[in-house]
Amino acid sequence: MSKTIIKRLSIVVLAAMVFGLFSGFISKTPVRKTYADEIKKVNHDLSVKDITFEKYPNVKVGITIVDETTDLSVKVGPETDEDFYPEHKKWNGIPTVAKAGNNIFVAWYTGGKGEPDTDNYICVAVSADMGVTWKNPWMVITGSPLGIVWPIFYKNGAGELCLIYGDNKMTGSQMIKLYNADGPLENITYSYPKVTGAKMSVTCKPTLLSDGRILAAYGNNAFDGIPTTIIKSEDDGETFSAYRVIKSTVEDRYHDFAEVSIVEKKDGKLWALIRLCDGMSMEQSFSSDGGNTWTRATNDLANPPFYSPGSRFYMARLKSGNLLFVTNMQGRNTDRRNMTCWLSEDDGETWPYLLQLDPTQSSYPDFYQDDDGLIYMVHDRERYGEGGIRMHIFTEEDVKKGEFCTKNAKQGIIIAKIDYSYGDIVSVNGAFEKVEKYKVGTDIKDILKNKPTTINVTDDNGKNYTLTGRYRVSGYDKNKAGTYTAYFTSTEEMPSKLKDGYGALKFRIVLEDSGAGCSSSLNAGLIIPMVLFGGAAIALLMKKIFLQNKKLKEGKRENITQR
Numbered sequence: 248m249s250k251t252i253i254k255r256l257s258i259v260v261l262a263a264m265v266f267g268l269f270s271g272f273i274s275k276t277p278v279r280k281t282y283a284d285e286i287k288k289v290n291h292d293l294s295v296k297d298i299t300f301e302k303y304p305n306v307k308v309g310i311t312i313v314d315e316t317t318d319l320s321v322k323v324g325p326e327t328d329e330d331f332y333p334e335h336k337k338w339n340g341i342p343t344v345a346k347a348g349n350n351i352f353v354a355w356y357t358g359g360k361g362e363p364d365t366d367n368y369i370c371v372a373v374s375a376d377m378g379v380t381w382k383n384p385w386m387v388i389t390g391s392p393l394g395i396v397w398p399i400f401y402k403n404g405a406g407e408l409c410l411i412y413g414d415n416k417m418t419g420s421q422m423i424k425l426y427n428a429d430g431p432l433e434n435i436t437y438s439y440p441k442v443t444g445a446k447m448s449v450t451c452k453p454t455l456l457s458d459g460r461i462l463a464a465y466g467n468n469a470f471d472g473i474p475t476t477i478i479k480s481e482d483d484g485e486t487f488s489a490y491r492v493i494k495s496t497v498e499d500r501y502h503d504f505a506e507v508s509i510v511e512k513k514d515g516k517l518w519a520l521i522r523l524c525d526g527m528s529m530e531q532s533f534s535s536d537g538g539n540t541w542t543r544a545t546n547d548l549a550n551p552p553f554y555s556p557g558s559r560f561y562m563a564r565l566k567s568g569n570l571l572f573v574t575n576m577q578g579r580n581t582d583r584r585n586m587t588c589w590l591s592e593d594d595g596e597t598w599p600y601l602l603q604l605d606p607t608q609s610s611y612p613d614f615y616q617d618d619d620g621l622i623y624m625v626h627d628r629e630r631y632g633e634g635g636i637r638m639h640i641f642t643e644e645d646v647k648k649g650e651f652c653t654k655n656a657k658q659g660i661i662i663a664k665i666d667y668s669y670g671d672i673v674s675v676n677g678a679f680e681k682v683e684k685y686k687v688g689t690d691i692k693d694i695l696k697n698k699p700t701t702i703n704v705t706d707d708n709g710k711n712y713t714l715t716g717r718y719r720v721s722g723y724d725k726n727k728a729g730t731y732t733a734y735f736t737s738t739e740e741m742p743s744k745l746k747d748g749y750g751a752l753k754f755r756i757v758l759e760d761s762g763a764g765c766s767s768s769l770n771a772g773l774i775i776p777m778v779l780f781g782g783a784a785i786a787l788l789m790k791k792i793f794l795q796n797k798k799l800k801e802g803k804r805e806n807i808t809q810r
Contacts (some may be wrong), residue, residue, distance in 0.1 A: 287436075289437070292311065293313075293387060296389060300421075306418070308388065310386070310440070331387060333370075336357050336634060337360055337665070338362075339355055339635065340356065344624070344625040345408055350428060351375075351377070352371060354371040356397065362396070365393065369386075371384065377657075390414055396412065396414060398411075399448070400452070401453050404455055409423070409425075414448075417447050417471065417473075419442055419447075420447065445478050447473065450465065453484070456537075461480040462480075463509070464505060468505065469499060469500050474492045476489055476492055477491045477493065479538065491538060491539065491540070493543075494543050495521075497527060497546055502524075503557070504524075507519055512595070513568070516535050517533065517541075518533055519534075522560065523557070525557060526556075527546055527557075529546065529553055530548075531544060531548055551601075554576055558611065559613075560612065561573055561613055565616055565620075566620060572590075572598065574612070583608055584606060584607060585606050586606075586626055588614075588624065600646045603649075604658070607629065607747070609626045609637070610626060611627055612626040621641075622640070622643075623639075624640075633664055633666055634665025636664075637661065640655055640660070659748050669744045671751075672747050673705060680754060685756065687759065689758065691725065701713060702714050715739050718736070729758055733754050735752040
């Protein structure tokens with residue numbers, strides 16, 4: 248063999264050795280395993296709980312997509328007669344929402360006698376027709392011997408639909424991803440559940456920051472001694488780790504659940520709103536260094552809109568850059584009524600626009616905005632009464648106008664109910680128009696004097712009622728143009744299961760300045776001078792045109808100077 252051939256072979260062998268060493272080095276380099284490697288075979292049997300975790304060897308989880316083969320008569324737990332039929336539940340609560348393609352996903356937890364309970368489980372419903380019809384249940388997540396609770400839908404930086412949840416023993420949170428979530432339901436698969444690393448499940452949507460990190464929070468200082476804890480993910484939600492603790496100026500006994508909304512302000516500052524209980528409303532904290540340090544939380548927020556009756560609220564940035572905030576607007580007490588959302592166009596400095604969603608007992612709002620700008624807002628209603636899960640669809644324009652008025656806007660969509668004998672008033676027969684217009688100076692007595700004291704109403708079950716009462720208007724000033732709301736207040740006790748969730752018993756009174764339309768934002772002090780000035784200008788222009796024509800007819804040429 249020639250020296251040339253031997254030399255060439257040596258080079259090839261050496262190159263192969265180097266490549267092998269390099270490949271070995273590469274193979275030992277940590278590579279983040281993704282959920283794509285962990286897609287689990289879809290289960291349709293509610294009795295199967297075959298998912299276990301090394302960290303929790305005694306805990307078993309079952310994830311079931313319900314189809315025509317699924318037996319809903321399977322018992323929720325070994326010591327109960329409750330099954331998985333929607334009408335056999337004792338309560339529904341704490342929902343969350345997201346959308347992928349045409350599919351709207353809403354999850355909440357239920358099961359057992361209440362919260363917490365070992366028979367708690369997560370129910371997921373889905374609609375592919377803008378909430379007209381629902382498949383309920385579509386997915387069920389169960390656990391043994393622990394109840395599965397606190398579902399939260401969110402999308403990570405890759406746009407993947409994630410569902411994070413926990414258990415009622417607070418042993419940790421888990422997360423799954425839904426694949427093909429934007430397509431036909433029969434093609435959707437899900438990932439193997441993954442322990443996220445968070446001690447408790449988060450109860451508000453995690454926040455995707457501009458640098459790609461994801462922040463969320465949890466805490467239960469009053470009962471378990473867990474302070475408000477910021478957690479972060481630097482791998483797009485694969486894992487979370489405890490990051491920082493927010494200290495407070497408020498006593499620990501007011502921190503029963505640290506349900507926290509975090510937004511990134513336009514200047515890069517982080518703003519956290521934290522739930523308090525027992526009439527303390529909420530508190531706020533700020534970070535100017537990406538979450539590394541936080542100011543001591545204080546409960547000195549301006550009201551409105553920052554009310555909370557010791558219940559979850561939620562704030563997030565919309566695609567327009569504006570902020571949307573939703574809470575119960577019943578003041579600093581414990582009454583969970585008047586679910587209302589507010590809009591800010593100046594990064595949270597002012598909140599001039601509001602839209603009432605539901606005046607009845609309701610709680611735990613969550614929302615999601617799609618690429619078309621539609622906002623999907625969910626909450627529960629009378630958790631242990633009606634057992635309702637409700638959704639509203641609207642846009643920023645609806646919030647600015649204070650009513651559901653755009654093309655796709657819908658109020659109070661029923662996703663689930665336990666007791667269908669509860670009914671919402673859908674028509675008020677012959678009592679009033681929804682909007683009545685009057686001139687400034689009209690006395691409220693003149694507006695209400697001909698209104699009936701007895702009205703007939705029909706609920707969404709088709710049942711008719713006769714109500715006796717009178718109309719009330721709060722804050723009416725006959726000398727001030729604007730819009731006021733009149734409510735029919737019953738003087739007798741309303742039927743306990745009759746609700747006015749759609750605001751059918753109220754109408755708007757629009758006071759207009761003389762000669763001005765209701766949409767005019769100009770006051771009389773400006774309108775009168777403008778009208779006078781406009782009239783004079785028009786008269787002067789007509790005079791000049793007349794003189795110009797006269798001179799032309801006389802054959803005279805003259806330059807006309809505009810003044």
